[in-house]
Amino acid sequence: MYKWNFDVLWQYWDLFLYGLWLTVVYTAGSIAFGVVIGLITCGARLSGWKSLSVIARVYQEIFRCTPLLVQLLWFYYAFPLLVGGSIDNRVAAMLTLSLYVGAFYAEIFRGGILSIDRGQREAAAAIGMSPMQAMTRIVMPQALKRMLPSFINQSVIQFKNTSLVSVISVADLAYMAAVVNGQTYRPLESYTVMALLYIAVLFPLTQIADLIERRLRVSD
Amino acid sequence: MMIEQEPEGTAMRAEALLEARGIRKSFGALEVLKGIDLTLARGEVVALIGPSGSGKSTLIRCLNMMEIPTAGTIHFHGKSIGRKFRDADDSTGIGTLRRHVGMVFQHFNLFPHKTVLENVTEGPIVVCGTPRAEAEAHALDLLSQVGLSQKRDAYPNHLSGGQKQRVAIARAMAMRPEVLLLDEGTSALDPELVGEVLAVIRRLVDDGMTMAIVTHEMAFAADVADRVLFLDEGAIVAQGAPDEIIRSPSNERLKAFVSRFNH
Numbered sequence: 001m002y003k004w005n006f007d008v009l010w011q012y013w014d015l016f017l018y019g020l021w022l023t024v025v026y027t028a029g030s031i032a033f034g035v036v037i038g039l040i041t042c043g044a045r046l047s048g049w050k051s052l053s054v055i056a057r058v059y060q061e062i063f064r065c066t067p068l069l070v071q072l073l074w075f076y077y078a079f080p081l082l083v084g085g086s087i088d089n090r091v092a093a094m095l096t097l098s099l100y101v102g103a104f105y106a107e108i109f110r111g112g113i114l115s116i117d118r119g120q121r122e123a124a125a126a127i128g129m130s131p132m133q134a135m136t137r138i139v140m141p142q143a144l145k146r147m148l149p150s151f152i153n154q155s156v157i158q159f160k161n162t163s164l165v166s167v168i169s170v171a172d173l174a175y176m177a178a179v180v181n182g183q184t185y186r187p188l189e190s191y192t193v194m195a196l197l198y199i200a201v202l203f204p205l206t207q208i209a210d211l212i213e214r215r216l217r218v219s220d
Numbered sequence: 221m222m223i224e225q226e227p228e229g230t231a232m233r234a235e236a237l238l239e240a241r242g243i244r245k246s247f248g249a250l251e252v253l254k255g256i257d258l259t260l261a262r263g264e265v266v267a268l269i270g271p272s273g274s275g276k277s278t279l280i281r282c283l284n285m286m287e288i289p290t291a292g293t294i295h296f297h298g299k300s301i302g303r304k305f306r307d308a309d310d311s312t313g314i315g316t317l318r319r320h321v322g323m324v325f326q327h328f329n330l331f332p333h334k335t336v337l338e339n340v341t342e343g344p345i346v347v348c349g350t351p352r353a354e355a356e357a358h359a360l361d362l363l364s365q366v367g368l369s370q371k372r373d374a375y376p377n378h379l380s381g382g383q384k385q386r387v388a389i390a391r392a393m394a395m396r397p398e399v400l401l402l403d404e405g406t407s408a409l410d411p412e413l414v415g416e417v418l419a420v421i422r423r424l425v426d427d428g429m430t431m432a433i434v435t436h437e438m439a440f441a442a443d444v445a446d447r448v449l450f451l452d453e454g455a456i457v458a459q460g461a462p463d464e465i466i467r468s469p470s471n472e473r474l475k476a477f478v479s480r481f482n483h
Contacts (some may be wrong), residue, residue, distance in 0.1 A: 069415035078296055122286060123329035123388075127343030127395055137346060142332050 006189050012180045019176030022198050026172060030097035031155055035154060038105025045110055056106070062101035069164050071096045076168040085117060093165040101158045108154060111140060112147030152209040159202060186208045203219055236298065237262045237430055238321065238399050242283050243292035245275075250394050254454040255292070260399060260432060265425055267441035267462075268434045271477055276434045279451065280401050283432060284321045285314045296320065302448040319347060326404040328384040330376035336363065336387050337372040340394045355394070362390040366436045373405035382413030386420050393424075400424065403431045436439030442466040450474050456467070 009016075011190065044056035050057045076092040116139050124134035166175035177194035234389045236441075238260040245253040260423055281287040285294060294301045299312050299409060309311040331339050340359035344350035344421045363369045366386035376384055385405055388436075392400060401415060402421065406414045418440050425431065425444045433443050441462065448465040450458040451471075458471045470478040 104272050117329070119325060119329035120331065121325055123325065123391075124333065125286065126284065126318060126323040126325075127391065128347040130315060130341075133346060137342070138331055145333070 002188065004189065005186065006193070008021045008184050008186060009189055009193060012176075012183065015176045015180055016173070016193060016197060018196075018200070019023075019171060019173035022171055023162050023173040024201070025157070026093060026170070027096060027155075027159045029184075030095055030101055030162070031105060031158060033094070033098035034105050036156070037102030038109055039124035041102060041106035042109040042113070044095065048114065056130070059099075062107055063100050068096070068100050068161055069167065071100060072164055072168055077154070080108045089170055093170045094167060096164060098166070100161070101154065104154050105151070108147050111150075111165065112143035115146055116142050142165045149209070149213050151210070156202060156206060159205075160198065161202060163198075223394075223413070230443050231441055232436060235262050236260070237296070238283060239295040239298075240279070240283060241454050243279065243289045243294075245287055246281060247359055249307065252454050252464075253289070256454075256456060258283075258432075258449070258456075260430055262430055263428050265429075265431045265433065265445050267445035267448045268432065268451060269438070269448060269477070270457075274451040275454040276451045277403055278410050278477075280403050280432055280434050283317050283399075284323055286323065297373070302320065319395060320397055321399045321401060322383070322395055322397035323401045323403065324388050324405050325463075326408050328376075328381070328388045328408075330388055332385055335373050335375055336368065336379070337377065339387055340391045343391065343395045351423070351427075355382070357395055359390070362393050365423070366390050367416075380413060382416045383407045385409065385417045389417075389424075397412050399430045402431065402435070404436070405433050405464045407436060418452075436481070438466055438478060450477070452477075 024140055041056045045060075045152060048052060072093065075096045076087060076089055079092070079145045091217045116169075116188055120138050120142065121131075122133050124138040129137070163174035166178065169175065171179075171196055179189045180193075182192040184190065236259045240258040243253050243256040243258075244251065246364055258266070258281055267358070268280060268470070270276045278287055282289050282296060288303065294317070296317050297311075301317050302312050303314070305315045307316075310316055310408070311431060331342065334342060337356065337359055340362060341355040344355040344358065345352055346369055347367055356381075360369055360372065363372060366389060368383060368390070369389075370384065371379065379387065389405075405421065406417050409417060414437070418437065421431075421433070421446055422442075433441065433445070443462070445462050447459060448462050449456050450465055450471070452473055458465055458474050459471070464470075465474065466478055471479050
């Protein structure tokens with residue numbers, strides 16, 4: 001029977017905490033950049049400019065159809081050879097995570113906007129609104145409500161996906177758990193604590209997301 | 221082809237308020253409008269009738285540039301409207317045209333995320349920059365005219381079709397338009413709800429509103445229109461006073477069309 005011993009991990013609490021902090025930072029940062037990238041990509045797809053739309057589409061498909069792990073390895077080890085020089089692993093991690101989630105966000109935004117009946121845009125136009133006013137005042141508020149559940153879902157996945165940056169030595173929670181394991185030879189305890197910390201952050205968040213979703217449904 | 225009969229108030233025909241000249245519209249290879257000329261004088265009510273697919277909806281949607289004509293021009297107050305939303309000279313942009321030419325849709329297209337009152341004040345506040353208090357006072361006045369002031373805080377999803385369309389008419393009127401375009405305003409309604417919307421439209425006619433109406437309500441068109449245009453396959457086949465066009469049609473195609481409604 002395995003004898004659990006969490007006591008030996010206690011001295012490494014600061015490593016876990018720092019790792020968790022970095023995980024939060026990479027998640028929040030890549031979500032923020034991802035939203036911007038997603039909006040631009042979505043705008044390009046809906047712009048009506050063929051070439052712009054094709055470029056956006058190619059970007060999306062590349063990032064949606066390759067594993068995030070492969071993207072991280074490529075940006076850290078391969079991309080520097082292409083441009084000469086090297087790339088900081090933290091920059092590579094943030095860049096890849098943002099581009100990855102941006103490709104998915106763009107699709108969520110696009111789906112939300114396209115789901116709004118075109119009569120809404122016409123009604124806005126008919127009272128003299130510019131296309132921009134129609135978008136921000138009529139289409140977007142309705143679209144946002146529809147895309148929110150998918151957006152939150154993708155963001156929760158993103159939080160978990162950040163664990164992959166440990167393979168390019170970014171000291172996130174997963175990386176720190178491996179470090180602690182290396183020091184203590186206690187994989188069961190180290191990795192269990194890591195898992196519990198992910199749950200500790202995500203469980204409350206998913207509950208809040210469910211609550212928001214239920215609220216939105218009531219107001220329909 | 222019939223001889224166009226001058227509607228009542230001939231003196232006012234001097235002022236062509238909204239005019240379509242040689243309008244053609246194609247969707248891909250399909251030519252839906254084949255060169256239409258139409259003049260709306262101030263205070264005039266024109267009804268557009270015709271079988272489905274005849275192009276009457278496309279024509280009325282060209283009048284406020286909701287559809288951009290493939291060829292031909294729309295003139296408002298004699299000025300040709302350009303293709304840009306805002307022109308350097310602000311009197312010829314599409315946005316300017318739409319501010320003065322209201323439209324009511326078959327499927328209402330109310331804004332579901334806004335209350336009835338907000339639907340009506342949205343245009344004046346956002347497009348015209350009217351102060352909120354003033355816009356609300358005007359909106360409440362319009363809502364009471366269409367009999368819906370008690371619904372001011374309701375959301376569109378909680379209204380019947382007839383109520384929705386009456387709100388949509390109030391929303392269009394809130395812009396104080398010079399012309400109102402009604403695109404099959406009663407076609408999506410249950411039969412028992414048609415009357416309440418027609419009553420509101422009739423009130424606008426009585427108030428002297430300039431209107432173009434696409435409708436299948438032949439009796440109503442005959443009643444309120446100064447002039448009736450019969451469209452078929454993208455062209456105006458006949459036009460004239462309601463008496464000639466609807467009550468005693470001579471054109472064969474027109475006769476066949478109208479007889480289907482006169483039971």
